[in-house]
Amino acid sequence: MFDKMHIKMNVNGEDHEFLAEPRDLLIYALREKLNITGPHVGCDTSHCGACTVTVDGKSVKSCTMFVAQANGAEITTVEGIGQPDALHVLQESFREHHGLQCGFCTPGMITRATKLLEENANPTEEEVRFGMAGNICRCTGYQNIVKSILAAASELNSAKEAAQ
Amino acid sequence: MIPAAFDYYRPKDVEGVIALLQEHGDDARVMAGGHSLIPMMKLRMAEVPHLIDLQDIAALKGITIDGDTITIGAMVTQHELINHDGLSAAAPILSEAALQIADPQVRYMGTVGGNIANGDPGNDMPGLMQCLDAQIELLGPEGTRKVAAREYYEAAYMTDREDDEVLISVRFAAPTGGYSYEKQKRKIGDYATAAAAVQITKAEGRVATASIAMTNLSDVPVWSEDAGDALVGTTCDAEAMKAAVAAMLGDIDPTEDNRGPVAFKRHVAGIILTRAITRAWDRA
Numbered sequence: 001m002f003d004k005m006h007i008k009m010n011v012n013g014e015d016h017e018f019l020a021e022p023r024d025l026l027i028y029a030l031r032e033k034l035n036i037t038g039p040h041v042g043c044d045t046s047h048c049g050a051c052t053v054t055v056d057g058k059s060v061k062s063c064t065m066f067v068a069q070a071n072g073a074e075i076t077t078v079e080g081i082g083q084p085d086a087l088h089v090l091q092e093s094f095r096e097h098h099g100l101q102c103g104f105c106t107p108g109m110i111t112r113a114t115k116l117l118e119e120n121a122n123p124t125e126e127e128v129r130f131g132m133a134g135n136i137c138r139c140t141g142y143q144n145i146v147k148s149i150l151a152a153a154s155e156l157n158s159a160k161e162a163a164q
Numbered sequence: 165m166i167p168a169a170f171d172y173y174r175p176k177d178v179e180g181v182i183a184l185l186q187e188h189g190d191d192a193r194v195m196a197g198g199h200s201l202i203p204m205m206k207l208r209m210a211e212v213p214h215l216i217d218l219q220d221i222a223a224l225k226g227i228t229i230d231g232d233t234i235t236i237g238a239m240v241t242q243h244e245l246i247n248h249d250g251l252s253a254a255a256p257i258l259s260e261a262a263l264q265i266a267d268p269q270v271r272y273m274g275t276v277g278g279n280i281a282n283g284d285p286g287n288d289m290p291g292l293m294q295c296l297d298a299q300i301e302l303l304g305p306e307g308t309r310k311v312a313a314r315e316y317y318e319a320a321y322m323t324d325r326e327d328d329e330v331l332i333s334v335r336f337a338a339p340t341g342g343y344s345y346e347k348q349k350r351k352i353g354d355y356a357t358a359a360a361a362v363q364i365t366k367a368e369g370r371v372a373t374a375s376i377a378m379t380n381l382s383d384v385p386v387w388s389e390d391a392g393d394a395l396v397g398t399t400c401d402a403e404a405m406k407a408a409v410a411a412m413l414g415d416i417d418p419t420e421d422n423r424g425p426v427a428f429k430r431h432v433a434g435i436i437l438t439r440a441i442t443r444a445w446d447r448a
């Protein structure tokens with residue numbers, strides 16, 4: 001009984017296979033088995049969004065998903081969004097507009113914001129606030145996070161226009 | 165927080181689910197989005213030795229609008245409800261309500277079926293389904309049966325569903341007239357202090373029909389027939405709304421908790437219902 005499961009998943013474009021107990025939460029599998037420590041554990045109770053990753057195109061709080069549910073899934077964490085020497089537009093924008101202070105919430109913010117802009121390339125301020133409502137920040141007061149995302153959206157849109 | 169260990173199953177069809185439920189009885193439980201169940205398992209308030217994940221069952225997915233009958237599969241997520249064009253036109257109260265549930269991440273995972281089956285008085289879909297007079301379709305070893313949402317809830321976490329039955333879908337007639345889902349909560353992601361689902365139709369300047377259901381103001385959702393009746397035939401003026409609120413207050417039975425004392429909840433319930441009726445009537 002309660003045998004370990006053979007889990008396969010693609011994280012940030014790379015295939016992984018490992019053994020895990022079905023009850024292991026996705027966040028711990030990512031952090032402790034795969035050493036992908038971008039997603040953070042803030043609350044462990046599905047409230048703060050620091051653990052947000054993208055699972056098959058959905059923004060998911062990975063503290064509230066069993067690794068067994070994500071078996072076979074395609075997952076993106078903040079590590080798959082930009083690189084230290086080649087930041088994603090959103091990451092650059094967070095830096096530029098002081099969208100972070102301690103940075104603990106930032107991986108979840110960036111991951112969620114990427115998905116938000118994918119679904120709504122031209123959000124209003126209110127839509128950004130509503131779309132980011134599952135992510136809590138204890139430092140910034142949100143003002144600069146919203147500013148960062150709006151600025152990134154307009155930059156991404158101008159880049160798109162220029163490309164056309 | 166680590167839940168107790170379990171065996172995990174991901175069957176491809178409902179028959180497979182029923183077979184597992186029969187085999188393991190009380191020790192087995194289905195999981196939809198897991199956004200009510202997993203937190204309970206992490207707190208060890210629920211222990212599930214055999215966990216049956218419904219994510220691969222195609223028959224539980226999908227929204228169909230057939231004439232004026234709307235059917236929503238149990239595994240349709242709140243995110244899908246909000247983004248379905250046909251549904252937003254045919255029954256706009258659904259997306260209005262779903263947008264007030266939790267936050268974007270939770271709405272990608274939380275399902276209509278899980279929200280209705282859960283039996284938590286704080287869930288928003290049960291009251292909404294009572295307002296719409298939905299039929300809940302259940303499948304068990306003996307086949308399918310339908311139960312009216314208005315008869316489905318027995319007590320907190322106790323519903324008419326047997327342990328070996330799976331909730332398949334909900335079905336209701338596309339509502340007509342004006343609608344509103346109003347919810348008072350302490351912050352985004354919170355359950356309701358009070359919420360009201362209202363559908364109103366109008367004929368010759370007067371209320372022709374009215375359906376009113378309240379959330380998180382008793383251990384079950386409350387469809388208040390008397391509150392609806394208080395509006396019928398009126399011009400939905402201040403006096404009629406007062407009568408509807410008084411009738412509703414006779415049907416709810418809130419308890420004191422971290423959302424406030426009973427008197428406060430009754431006060432909020434009255435305000436929320438008045439707002440909901442006003443908006444539904446404006447839209448009728």
Ligand SMILES: Cc1cc2nc3c(=O)[nH]c(=O)nc-3n(C[C@H](O)[C@H](O)[C@H](O)COP(=O)(O)OP(=O)(O)OC[C@H]3O[C@@H](n4cnc5c(N)ncnc54)[C@H](O)[C@@H]3O)c2cc1C
Nearest residue numbers: 195196197198199200201266274275278279281287288331
């Ligand atoms: C931070 C947070 C805030 C939330 N806020 C709200 C809110 O404001 N309003 C609200 O309504 N909800 C809220 N929720 C709950 C959320 O909407 C849940 O996802 C939903 O209630 C349950 O759906 P689920 O698919 O996640 O079900 P699960 O958690 O998978 O299941 C819930 C229960 O229903 C049973 N079940 C599920 N599907 C079926 C089926 N097809 N047949 C039989 N039984 C079934 C399960 O066995 C379990 O007992 C919140 C959740 C979180 C984490």
Ligand code: FES
Nearest residue numbers: 043044048049063
């Ligand atoms: S750690 Fe997952 S939501 Fe806070």
Ligand code: FES
Nearest residue numbers: 101103137138139
């Ligand atoms: S920057 Fe510190 S929590 Fe957001």
